[in-house]
Amino acid sequence: MNEQKFCYKYPHPSVTTDCVIFGFDGVRIKVLLIERGVEPYKGKWALPGGFMKIDESADECARRELEEETGLKAASVEQFHTFTDVNRDPRERVITIAYYALVKLSEVHGGDDASKAQWFSEEDIPSLAFDHDRILRMALNRLKERICFEPIGFELLPEVFTMPELQNLYEAILGVKFDRRNFYNKMLKLGILTEAEQRLATTPRRTPTKYRFNAEKYAELKQKGFRLEF
Amino acid sequence: MNEQKFCYKYPHPSVTTDCVIFGFDGVRIKVLLIERGVEPYKGKWALPGGFMKIDESADECARRELEEETGLKAASVEQFHTFTDVNRDPRERVITIAYYALVKLSEVHGGDDASKAQWFSEEDIPSLAFDHDRILRMALNRLKERICFEPIGFELLPEVFTMPELQNLYEAILGVKFDRRNFYNKMLKLGILTEAEQRLATTPRRTPTKYRFNAEKYAELKQKGFRLEF
DNA sequence: ACAAAAGTGTTAGGCCTACACCCATGA
DNA sequence: TCATGGGTGTAGGCCTAACACTTTTGT
Numbered sequence: 001m002n003e004q005k006f007c008y009k010y011p012h013p014s015v016t017t018d019c020v021i022f023g024f025d026g027v028r029i030k031v032l033l034i035e036r037g038v039e040p041y042k043g044k045w046a047l048p049g050g051f052m053k054i055d056e057s058a059d060e061c062a063r064r065e066l067e068e069e070t071g072l073k074a075a076s077v078e079q080f081h082t083f084t085d086v087n088r089d090p091r092e093r094v095i096t097i098a099y100y101a102l103v104k105l106s107e108v109h110g111g112d113d114a115s116k117a118q119w120f121s122e123e124d125i126p127s128l129a130f131d132h133d134r135i136l137r138m139a140l141n142r143l144k145e146r147i148c149f150e151p152i153g154f155e156l157l158p159e160v161f162t163m164p165e166l167q168n169l170y171e172a173i174l175g176v177k178f179d180r181r182n183f184y185n186k187m188l189k190l191g192i193l194t195e196a197e198q199r200l201a202t203t204p205r206r207t208p209t210k211y212r213f214n215a216e217k218y219a220e221l222k223q224k225g226f227r228l229e230f
Numbered sequence: 231m232n233e234q235k236f237c238y239k240y241p242h243p244s245v246t247t248d249c250v251i252f253g254f255d256g257v258r259i260k261v262l263l264i265e266r267g268v269e270p271y272k273g274k275w276a277l278p279g280g281f282m283k284i285d286e287s288a289d290e291c292a293r294r295e296l297e298e299e300t301g302l303k304a305a306s307v308e309q310f311h312t313f314t315d316v317n318r319d320p321r322e323r324v325i326t327i328a329y330y331a332l333v334k335l336s337e338v339h340g341g342d343d344a345s346k347a348q349w350f351s352e353e354d355i356p357s358l359a360f361d362h363d364r365i366l367r368m369a370l371n372r373l374k375e376r377i378c379f380e381p382i383g384f385e386l387l388p389e390v391f392t393m394p395e396l397q398n399l400y401e402a403i404l405g406v407k408f409d410r411r412n413f414y415n416k417m418l419k420l421g422i423l424t425e426a427e428q429r430l431a432t433t434p435r436r437t438p439t440k441y442r443f444n445a446e447k448y449a450e451l452k453q454k455g456f457r458l459e460f
Numbered sequence: 461a462c463a464a465a466a467g468t469g470t471t472a473g474g475c476c477t478a479c480a481c482c483c484a485t486g487a
Numbered sequence: 488t489c490a491t492g493g494g495t496g497t498a499g500g501c502c503t504a505a506c507a508c509t510t511t512t513g514t
Contacts, residue, residue, distance in 0.1 A: 003239050004237035004238060005237070005238075005239065006237065006238045006239070006240060006241040006242065007234035007236060007237040007238075008234060008235075008236045008237075008238075009233050009234055009235065009236070009242075010236060010244035010281070010284070011236045012236065012238070012243065012244055012245070013242065013245055013282075013284065014238075014242055015243055015245070015325060030259055051240070052243075054243065054323055055239040055241070055316055057314045057315055057316055058312065058314035058325070059314070078313065079311065081309065082288065082309065082312040082327050084282070084287045084288035084289070084327070085287055086285055086286070089436070093284055095245060095313050095327075097314070134288070141328055148409040148432075172403070182325070193279070223317070
């Protein structure tokens with residue numbers, strides 16, 4: 001039975017969303033990929049994504065997928081580009097609205113399809129299905145641009161984090177090394193960090209000071225214009 | 231005769247591109263709008279745009295529309311967001327991939343539909359059809375963000391321009407006033423301006439120095455990273 | 461000569477950068 | 488006590504922002 005029930009005067013493309021899900025393990029930026037179980041590109045790794053339903057917006061679609069993959073709801077999900085090359089999908093004309101999401105790895109407890117999903121470090125990413133290599137590269141560039149102007153790094157870190165962790169994150173994303181003292185000064189001067197309770201860890205070295213991101217201070221700061229620079 | 235020839239198993243949205251076309255008249259930022267001749271929103275102003283063909287990419291679609299509206303080919307056209315609200319079009323589900331284009335007003339010699347197209351200053355823009363108000367607002371924000379980091383202003387000015395014109399442009403886009411001396415110094419120090427031949431105008435005041443944008447110097451500069459700040 | 465806009469230089473303060481030593485902790 | 492990483496301050500240079508007078512030119 002051929003159920004081609006939805007008919008139009010002109011051909012319509014299919015619309016999907018794909019999501020580049022970023023995490024941070026304290027040292028490296030991670031990206032969540034899914035191994036495809038069906039053709040085309042069966043067995044290849046790909047970005048999580050899927051078809052947009054006719055009664056949901058692309059944002060809703062992207063959030064739905066994010067939740068399905070990571071179990072997370074309230075994370076930061078941002079549309080960044082729509083890919084429309086005519087032959088990007090071998091089956092039919094498909095355009096994809098691409099998003100990136102920033103998630104706290106510490107809060108991700110395996111998605112439903114954990115068996116087929118895996119976190120990759122930036123440098124270990126295999127060649128991907130469709131044009132997902134290109135999508136991923138553009139997402140990384142956006143992430144780099146954006147982190148210079150908005151403190152999105154805090155979306156990737158646990159609620160409570162240390163200054164060295166924060167510095168590692170910036171260095172991992174931007175691919176550069178900063179002077180520790182200068183980084184401390186700059187971050188503290190921004191005034192968007194609050195010291196958190198000191199917790200004693202059992203490591204063979206000095207316990208670093210814990211901070212949390214102060215969203216109220218950040219909102220104030222944003223009002224009157226500011227910039228984060230590196 | 232009901233020509234519903236293209237059939238699918240699941241419903242597919244229509245896909246359009248809409249383009250916010252920016253120009254600059256020497257004093258104010260201008261936007262090209264079209265008066266709709268058909269329902270829905272007949273008689274309302276809207277962004278130029280139209281349906282994406284099944285064998286063209288969104289970029290091609292946006293460029294095609296730009297040419298149809300302004301007669302310009304090689305201008306800077308940039309995708310910035312895809313709008314997907316479920317009810318943004320009263321007829322059917324339509325998503326639109328939005329672009330902005332920067333054109334040199336001096337080179338626009340009326341589009342094909344000149345009768346229905348008109349340039350509006352930012353503050354005179356009427357309420358628009360569909361969600362085009364929102365699209366336009368986002369385009370303006372992107373323009374503001376981008377002009378701080380790339381010298382896209384030169385896309386809006388004639389080949390040869392004066393420093394006061396350039397300053398007016400920045401002031402118009404960013405909505406602020408700059409100190410003339412500081413603006414001169416900053417711009418000249420960047421090294422991306424070349425003095426052009428001095429032409430004698432017949433105005434009742436001093437003739438300003440003419441400059442052109444030096445794309446080679448800019449390319450060099452971009453290599454080793456830089457920033458334009460205001 | 462006047463009106464109108466163009467052009468020009470200096471100074472003070474803040475920000476960025478580079479740089480080296482001590483501290484806390486567990487083993 | 489040692490090894491490891493955490494934490495801290497200062498000095499020089501550069502960029503930014505604030506500021507006023509002179510020049511050109513047509514009327």
